[in-house]
Amino acid sequence: MPNWCWGYIELKGKPKDVENFCKLFVFEDEVDKDDSKKGQKYFARSFVHQNWKDFKKEYFGDITTEKEWDISFNVDFAWSCWSCLFEGYPDDWKECVTLKWAIKKYNVNVKIETEEGGMGFEEKIITRNKKPTYDSFDMPKHICQKCGNEQMIASSYDLEDVECYECGEYSFVDELTEIVKEKLEKIKGKK
Numbered sequence: 001m002p003n004w005c006w007g008y009i010e011l012k013g014k015p016k017d018v019e020n021f022c023k024l025f026v027f028e029d030e031v032d033k034d035d036s037k038k039g040q041k042y043f044a045r046s047f048v049h050q051n052w053k054d055f056k057k058e059y060f061g062d063i064t065t066e067k068e069w070d071i072s073f074n075v076d077f078a079w080s081c082w083s084c085l086f087e088g089y090p091d092d093w094k095e096c097v098t099l100k101w102a103i104k105k106y107n108v109n110v111k112i113e114t115e116e117g118g119m120g121f122e123e124k125i126i127t128r129n130k131k132p133t134y135d136s137f138d139m140p141k142h143i144c145q146k147c148g149n150e151q152m153i154a155s156s157y158d159l160e161d162v163e164c165y166e167c168g169e170y171s172f173v174d175e176l177t178e179i180v181k182e183k184l185e186k187i188k189g190k191k
């Protein structure tokens with residue numbers, strides 16, 4: 001079993017292009033059938049937890065425009081987005097494509113944010129000049145104000161909603177920082 005890397009993807013482009021791009025992911029109804037993607041291009045080890053039919057209906061069912069369209073959804077990557085969408089599979093798996101290939105092919109603007117709690121990293125991918133740019137960094141650590149426990153917390157979380165593994169309190173928000181923030185907001189409000 002791989003470590004799962006949880007991803008959130010935002011796509012923008014012409015509806016048909018975005019749809020074709022989405023089809024590159026592995027959908028729930030395709031997971032069990034090893035060769036269901038045979039002969040088709042696809043993203044290695046990148047899973048959407050929905051059947052393609054339902055996904056298509058939900059995201060593209062009501063579209064009547066040809067103009068640019070944007071959608072967002074979750075994708076789970078095995079190990080990392082880097083290993084799935086940038087490295088892809090080794091050469092002998094000709095069907096597997098990279099993000100670079102897909103962006104060029106479908107002219108879609110892509111933004112991906114991931115978090116991997118096991119190894120403790122996050123990734124950020126954006127599209128610039130029709131090419132994906134990649135960045136990865138350590139998941140930030142925060143200190144519990146009640147017990148001093150240091151804990152990794154993904155950037156996408158609201159600190160006040162995170163429970164401390166050690167003491168069970170919700171005390172990762174530094175009170176002093178909060179007071180300063182509130183004061184600053186008040187000052188801004190007065191202007």
Ligand SMILES: [Zn+2]
Pocket residue numbers: 144145146147148149164165166167168169171
């Ligand atoms: Zn604590």
